Amino acid sequence: MTTTHTTKIPDIYRDPAFDMACEQFRLIANYLNIDDDDRDRLLLPKRAVLVSVPIHRDDGSTSVFTGYRVQHQLTMGPTKGGTRFSTSVTMGEIAALSIWMSWKCALAGLPYGGAKGGVNCNPRELSHRELENMSRRYMQEMIPFIGPRTDVMGPDMGTNEQVMAWFMDTYSTYVGHSVNEIVTGKPVYLGGSLGRRESTGRGVAFLIERALDYLKIKPAGCTAIVQGFGNVGSIAAANLAFKSGMKIVGLSDVSGAYYNAKGIDLALVEKHQNKKGDLEGFDAADRLDPEELLIQPCDILIPAAVDRVIHGGNAGKLRCRILAEAANGPTTPEADVILDQRWDEIFVIPDILCNAGGVIVSYFEWVQDLANFFWNETEVMDKLFRIMDAAFSAVIKRAKAEKIPHRRAALAIAVDRVLKAKQTRGLFP
Ligand code: GLU
Secondary structure (H helix, E strand, C coil), X not given: CCCCCCCCCCHHHCCXXXXXXXXXXXXXXXXXCCCHHHHHHHHCCCEEEEEEEEEECCCCCEEEEEEEEXXXXXXXXXXEXXXXXXXXXXXHHHHHHHHHHHHHHHHHXXXXXXXXXXXXXXXXXXXXXXXXXXXXXXXXXXXXXXECCCEEEEECCCCCHXXXXXXXXXXXXXXXXCCHHHXXXXXXXXXXXXXXXXXXXXXXXXXHHHHHHHCCCCCCCCEEEEECCCHHHHHHHHHHHHHCCCXXXXXXXXXXXXXXXXXXXXXXXXXHHXXXXXXXXXXXXXXXXXXXHCCCCCCEEEECCCCCCECCCCHHHCCCCEXXXXXXXXXXXXXXXXXXXXXXXXXXXXXXXXXXXXXXXXXXXXXXXXXXXXXXXXXXXHHHHHHHHHHHHHHHHHHHHHCCCHHHHHHHHHHHHHHXXXXXXXXXX
């Protein structure tokens, strides 16, 4: 159904990432024939919070950062989503990411709606003490709006286990006892789950293996390029190289992009990163324009950094067999039009499926915290792969049955589930 209905978007959300989430939703709502009456409440976030985060700096001055938290929908349980510390953070970006979290959780069958939060800052420019002040103050400002049954935070770009521990500690100090289940992605000795740190990257590698198997391609000897060598990209790369025998031929981080057709030794990369903090000066590969990295020939291309890196200008030039979207929102709707035409050349593992491993193990962490009963790593991984395998099969099945691209199939399954829940419950959530 195409309709003349347009959702009135509040100006606070105006942002290219939010426009992209809206356009993806418009396309899927048309495909699913969603009634005009249901569209706005499916798309628009339930709550959006903006706070000022003042901190004392090491030099005695005071800085005020802006923090955000968007809770997209509370229909199927609490909201869930990471916290991003980055200079890219805006209300619109966080809102878009919260919408994608909703679809991701629904596709995996988790009892959550989506949320996302963040502070606009460059964490690399903050000292350890300043980062602690900012993390604690951000959490303090959010206390009235979150809770283990309302909204559960987790990690995202620029945050880590230490930040999650500060969040947990700040919330717990307020309540008067330890509330492990308020945040996931904590250190294991503070109620974190075994395997959480590696879960997103391992999930990405698992689905790549699954896709190769589906395509009847042997993993050993395949080449991969990883754009964004952070927590997710580096763990996905290590799994592909050491477990599946693939060759990592390209990678990038904030310092630039690096390419070596003969393969890049990940042990050298790790050594360099540990010494220098990033890949600046890495000389076991050639330096390349980051835009060029994405269009080098490879079997598997893994965008694992930020949104909108695959767009109308480069989608036609990609030279990969599998596009594994480890980042959130890496591919624009304009690029999708091109990739849809190239469906028999490029097998897309869409973001809400590909990077779902993180939030799935976050869900396990929350369940373990609520039960105060902890699982071993094999149990965690086994349960993770079972959920990912089922979601992959469901997406492939729907794509085949309806002759639609994988992203459309994944979104159709997810949006259908949320729609049914909303229609069955009523207008409240
Ligand atoms: N930041 C991750 C994501 O985008 C995980 C969030 C979480 O664990 O809550 O999926």
